[in-house]
Amino acid sequence: xFICTAFFMHFLQDLYLCTVVDFTRLQYDKKVNRSAKVxxxxxxxxxxxxxxxxxxxxxxxxxxxxxxxxMETNIKTEKExxxxxxxxxxxxxxxxxxxxxxxxxxxGSNGTATDTTADTTQTEAADASATDTTAEEDxxxxxxxxxxxxxxxxxxxxxxxxxESFMEKYPGITVTVEYTGSGAGLESLASGSVDIGxxxxxLKDEEKAAGSVENIVAxxxxxxxxxxxxxxxxxxxxxxxxxxxxxVKNWSELGGKDEAIVVIGRxxxxxxxxAFEELLDIADSCxxxxxxxxxxxxxxxVASTPGAIGYVSLDVVDDTVTxxxxxGTEPTEEQILAGNYLLSRPFVMATKGEISEQNDLVKTWxxxxxxxxxxxxxxxxxxxxxx
Amino acid sequence: MKKKAIIEITAKCIFTLCAVLAIxxxxxxxxxxxxxxxxxxxxxxxxxxxxxxxxxxxxxxPSYGILYIILSSIVGTAAAVLVGVPxxxxxxxxxxxxxxxxxGGIVRGAVELLAAIPSVIYGLIGMMVLNPLMYQMEKALYKxxxxxxxxxxxxxxxxxxxxxxxxxxxxxxxxxxxxQAVPQILRSASLGLGATKMQTIFKVVIPAAKSGILTGVVLxxxxxxxxxxxxxxxxxxxxxxxxxFNSVRTLxxxxxxxxxxxxxxxRQVLFSVGLVLYIFIMIVxxxxxxxxxxxxxxx
Numbered sequence: 220x221f222i223c224t225a226f227f228m229h230f231l232q233d234l235y236l237c238t239v240v241d242f243t244r245l246q247y248d249k250k251v252n253r254s255a256k257v258x259x260x261x262x263x264x265x266x267x268x269x270x271x272x273x274x275x276x277x278x279x280x281x282x283x284x285x286x287x288x289x290m291e292t293n294i295k296t297e298k299e300x301x302x303x304x305x306x307x308x309x310x311x312x313x314x315x316x317x318x319x320x321x322x323x324x325x326x327g328s329n330g331t332a333t334d335t336t337a338d339t340t341q342t343e344a345a346d347a348s349a350t351d352t353t354a355e356e357d358x359x360x361x362x363x364x365x366x367x368x369x370x371x372x373x374x375x376x377x378x379x380x381x382x383e384s385f386m387e388k389y390p391g392i393t394v395t396v397e398y399t400g401s402g403a404g405l406e407s408l409a410s411g412s413v414d415i416g417x418x419x420x421x422l423k424d425e426e427k428a429a430g431s432v433e434n435i436v437a438x439x440x441x442x443x444x445x446x447x448x449x450x451x452x453x454x455x456x457x458x459x460x461x462x463x464x465x466x467v468k469n470w471s472e473l474g475g476k477d478e479a480i481v482v483i484g485r486x487x488x489x490x491x492x493x494a495f496e497e498l499l500d501i502a503d504s505c506x507x508x509x510x511x512x513x514x515x516x517x518x519x520x521v522a523s524t525p526g527a528i529g530y531v532s533l534d535v536v537d538d539t540v541t542x543x544x545x546x547g548t549e550p551t552e553e554q555i556l557a558g559n560y561l562l563s564r565p566f567v568m569a570t571k572g573e574i575s576e577q578n579d580l581v582k583t584w585x586x587x588x589x590x591x592x593x594x595x596x597x598x599x600x601x602x603x604x605x606x
Numbered sequence: 607m608k609k610k611a612i613i614e615i616t617a618k619c620i621f622t623l624c625a626v627l628a629i630x631x632x633x634x635x636x637x638x639x640x641x642x643x644x645x646x647x648x649x650x651x652x653x654x655x656x657x658x659x660x661x662x663x664x665x666x667x668p669s670y671g672i673l674y675i676i677l678s679s680i681v682g683t684a685a686a687v688l689v690g691v692p693x694x695x696x697x698x699x700x701x702x703x704x705x706x707x708x709x710g711g712i713v714r715g716a717v718e719l720l721a722a723i724p725s726v727i728y729g730l731i732g733m734m735v736l737n738p739l740m741y742q743m744e745k746a747l748y749k750x751x752x753x754x755x756x757x758x759x760x761x762x763x764x765x766x767x768x769x770x771x772x773x774x775x776x777x778x779x780x781x782x783x784x785x786q787a788v789p790q791i792l793r794s795a796s797l798g799l800g801a802t803k804m805q806t807i808f809k810v811v812i813p814a815a816k817s818g819i820l821t822g823v824v825l826x827x828x829x830x831x832x833x834x835x836x837x838x839x840x841x842x843x844x845x846x847x848x849x850x851f852n853s854v855r856t857l858x859x860x861x862x863x864x865x866x867x868x869x870x871x872x873r874q875v876l877f878s879v880g881l882v883l884y885i886f887i888m889i890v891x892x893x894x895x896x897x898x899x900x901x902x903x904x905x
Contacts, residue, residue, distance in 0.1 A: 372869065398869070481756050486843065487663050488866070488872060489866075489867055493664070507844045508755050508757040508842065509757060510842070510855070510863065512862065512866065520760075523738070524737075524738075524758035524759070
């Protein structure tokens with residue numbers, strides 16, 4: 220019974236350690252403790268029953284011959300032994316099933332542990348490190364401690380990538396990020412429970428009045444794309460909203476040729492969709508003809524479907540599609556930096572007071588973001604570096 | 607002598623362990639799905655969840671109705687079976703009753719290859735070939751209908767066609783072997799009584815093999831219901847009433863497409879969607895078990 224349990228626990232935890240990259244040291248310690256406890260009776264049991272299976276299960280080859288020798292001098296009859304083994308197996312099976320389920324659900328309820336997607340695994344790692352601040356301390360010479368961020372869910376990609384590469388450079392510092400939404404993040408900042416409040420919009424006047432300082436770290440741009448043969452290259456924001464609400468259904472209504480508009484968008488929960496709908500003020504009133512679950516899929520569909528319109532991050536637009544101008548403004552980095560292009564929003568990491576008034580850790584964080592490494596991270600996640 | 611006994615015991619233990627592993631996997635998956643899936647039914651409300659028609663998980667006032675999604679799964683599967691089973695069954699009849707050795711071999715090889723094609727390939731071909739064709743059809747059909755939302759060909763019908771082709775190999779191979787298992791005496795007796803070959807096939811051979819054929823159909827249903835990849839690529843993915851030219855989302859694609867970024871209750875609801883799918887599959891398997899038992903009883 221113990222053997223089965225130990226075996227499965229090992230397997231299970233190894234699995235978790237593999238998938239969830241940095242899944243709490245705590246968990247790992249637990250595993251070591253448990254297997255240490257379990258291994259003792261396991262060995263006793265092996266010698267008592269003398270089952271070959273157990274030695275097979277354990278990789279220790281030295282032990283393999285021992286039970287066999289003992290077997291020959293064993294007193295029990297074959298039948299009895301077999302019976303007892305079968306019984307043990309049965310009990311083991313039931314216990315293991317119960318244990319494994321408990322373990323599975325135990326971990327499952329611990330945030331979002333059962334995920335397979337890369338982004339959420341990263342979140343998990345970050346969540347995990349929030350509870351485990353001591354594990355990685357004191358390995359770096361100079362700086363150690365925790366920087367806590369909270370706020371916009373849209374900034375998840377950026378925050379995850381940034382904190383990961385930051386912690387690689389400064390192993391003594393732990394960065395924890397919670398995704399509570401822009402408003403909630405700034406509230407946490409105002410109340411002093413976090414060092415940095417993330418917001419995927421400009422700060423409101425009352426938030427600035429509360430002492431929050433707007434530090435724009437990156438700019439998110441969204442391009443509206445259509446297929447190559449479409450004649451309409453400029454759409455007003457109003458018309459764009461109408462297209463996505465399903466009020467305008469044909470390109471001829473916008474001065475194009477007589478071609479139905481195929482409205483393509485992203486799935487609910489996507490950051491791009493979130494931003495697009497928010498910026499056009501059409502949240503939850505869109506009538507999509509297709510909801511695709513990746514940027515690449517949107518690009519491919521728009522490129523191959525006559526009359527299609529879609530939206531993607533600005534950085535992935537290629538020459539298979541046409542990027543549409545909005546209110547006469549082309550979706551380019553220059554226009555976005557100049558503040559002319561509608562479908563862009565700042566990613567703000569707000570601090571209470573200027574950065575220069577912050578502690579060394581937070582200063583290091585902002586220095587890192589402004590460094591070449593930090594800029595690379597921003598580019599990698601498809602964002603624009605502010606001037 | 608004793609060495610042999612050890613080997614015997616060892617082997618037995620290994621076999622038992624393997625069997626236990628399978629049972630254990632099924633049990634833990636079942637328990638896990640129920641533990642993760644049921645709480646949301648309380649939080650959202652069973653009726654609101656199962657019979658709500660509005661899926662807006664990220665809205666200010668989120669609503670989590672999955673009725674259209676469930677219906678899309680059911681309609682898609684049913685239609686695929688309606689299209690696929692007759693074709694599959696007749697192919698099976700051809701293979702077991704009529705085909706010459708050489709032609710039969712070619713058809714059989716083709717069917718086996720069809721079964722081995724990964725679903726993403728079906729999806730790719732559906733997306734590149736079927737969807738544009740469907741769009742042409744859609745344009746022609748809805749030319750004068752201003753209320754229709756054009757989907758660019760990614761619709762229910764594409765999904766049904768892809769699914770129908772995907773279940774063919776399952777239906778064909780299981781039906782063929784059950785048709786071939788019908789004793790030759792039955793055929794000889796029928797022909798001897800003056801029945802034609804067609805009468806023999808449809809009145810004697812197929813009824814005699816019906817439990818096997820049913821097994822094939824049920825397995826086909828299971829495959830169609832559980833297919834995610836291909837459907838995700840051809841069906842459009844917007845939540846709509848399952849009409850032929852509407853873009854639809856099924857239980858499987860619902861999970862696939864939204865699990866990536868879903869958070870909080872939205873994520874938990876996706877587990878409930880998984881549970882609903884799992885219950886459907888359990889029902890299908892239960893029917894399968896019944897069908898097989900009946901088959902054994904008759905034989």
